[in-house]
Amino acid sequence: MRNSPRWWNGSVNCRLEWRPSRLLQALLILLGALAAVSVLASEMPRPFAWPVAIAALAFGVWRARREGRKPRLAFWFPGDDRMPTVDGEPMREASLQWRGPLAFLRWRQRPGGPWRHAAWWPDTLPALQRRELRLAAGEGDAGRHRRDRAP
Structure with a gap:
């Protein structure tokens, strides 16, 4: 037939x-920002909390840039x-x-x-x-x- x-x-x-996924890059930056906010919201003494928060945010941005540069x-x-x-x-x-x-x-x-x-x-x-x-x-x-x- x-x-x-x-x-x-x-x-x-x-x-x-x-x-590289732009969504993943945005989530890595968001995760770093949330880590920084959680450190600042904790009861850690302020002289120690600010450097840790800045380091957490910087690490999130660094991971996002590293992900974006993959071939x-x-x-x-x-x-x-x-x-x-x-x-x-x-x-x-x-x-x-x-x-x-x-x-x-x-x-x-x-x-x-x-x-x-x-x-x-x-x-x-x-x-x-x-x-x-x-x-x-x-x-x-x-x-x-x-x-x-x-x-």
Whole structure:
């Protein structure tokens, strides 16, 4: 029948870019400011509280700037038996974990090498790309409501 749908059995490729999250940077600054306020609101003697509060705020700003200066990375997940790559180099022992809309990737560039990490926040990974990444990474639970389906 010509009107029947054609199903595609090919693999899902996913190309995406990692960039520093502005949301994370803002939250780091906010966390430093809240730490400074909490030190000043405590019963710590004022001559000690002010330097600690300034240090907490400065540390939050420093972490946010450090996060913002990380280089962009280009990821490719082939969706089949081929190895995923980052900036054209293969990722070994890659592990993708999800915490709601947050995606955390952990991998090694070479066997026994140091672990590298990337985290996608909602402002850097839209919902459509999140879905593509779930499918390409081979998630067994790519569907939202797995229990609602027949076996």
